[in-house]
Amino acid sequence: MKPILLSLILVVPALFPASQATAQISIGDTVTTQTGAPDTLTAGVAEWDKAKPHPTKYGETRDLLTGVTRDLSWLDIHAYLLAAGKSFSPAANEAADHLLIVREGSLTVTIGSAHKVLGPGGIALFSAGEDPSILNTGTANATCYLLSFRAKGGIDKDRAKQAGPPVLLDWPELTMKKTDKGESRPIFSRPVAWLHKIDMHATTLEAGQISHPQHVHRNEEIILMRSGHVRMHIADGYQKAAAGDLVFLPSGVPHNLENGDTGRCEYFALQWEQ
Missing domain, CATH: 2.60.120.10 (Jelly Rolls)
Incomplete structure (x- = not known):
């Protein structure tokens, strides 16, 4: 399957994540995980309507998924609602790479010299250490998903530099x-x-x-x-x-x-x- 997207299991629990008591996970500017921490996520569907909204200074957030997988020492997925004129910036450090996907409305994404307005279905992929700004320049609320992830294999900043600039693509630009x-x-x-x-x-x-x-x-x-x-x-x-x-x-x-x-x-x- 194709369109940014965490051992053979024959019986899959209906709900997830599994208990996270065995892994030390901190969400925010710093992330700490135990070396060799066991998986804390199982297969399943995270329903938008069951994700409780939390008020913020710019709108609200919804917690969709956080934990450890076979390959990722940290996977965190939040949804953000930004009121008109409001903005937020993911932590600009080496804690994680990020993928942003616009659900509704239009967002202006700025990463260094890259600058673009993204509508529904638009995506932005940026590596750890980059300093993005996400601004709702529209007159109505806008919502997006932000996926943050780091691999158990470690970070390679040179690899990210060689890959090129951040990806900023609006839905109409995608080749169908x-x-x-x-x-x-x-x-x-x-x-x-x-x-x-x-x-x-x-x-x-x-x-x-x-x-x-x-x-x-x-x-x-x-x-x-x-x-x-x-x-x-x-x-x-x-x-x-x-x-x-x-x-x-x-x-x-x-x-x-x-x-x-x-x-x-x-x-x-x-x-x-x-």
Whole structure:
């Protein structure tokens, strides 16, 4: 699966994350994890409607997913609502690489000399140490997801520099390829500071289509629903997912995505290699 996207398991818990008591995780400007900390995330769907909003000075946040995976010593996914004229800046340090995905409204993203207005479906990928600013220059609220991640394999700042400048792409700029099931949009496949490679694409499925036969792969994966209503076939069970929801698929878990009969669905798919 394609559009930025955390051992073979035959019985998958319906809810996640699992207990995080065994891992030391701090969210914010600093991140600390135990060496060899066990995975704290299992396969499942994080529902937008069940993520409790927390008021902030610029709007609100929603906690969607935080924990440790097979390849990541820290994965944190928050949603941000920015009121008109408000802004925020992720921590500008080496704690994590970041991926921003706009859900609603328009956001102006500035990273060094790079500057761009991103609408719904727009994405920004920036490496650890870069200092982004996200501003809502519109007249209505805007919402986005911010994915922060660091790999267990360590950081390589030179690798990030060689990969080039931050990725800033708006949805209309993405190259669309027709498929026998709908559409596919490749977005990026490149290194960042904490990851040897991160790959993202978007997929559109027509009504009644499935992404592919249920399969497994070594890489962990994140699915972010942009529109529609689907069933995620995870191991031996099914879980519903709708626009705004996020799906985490650990390494080796059998899965596929089944669209319903009522209309198209769109989703981002994200994988990585440490």
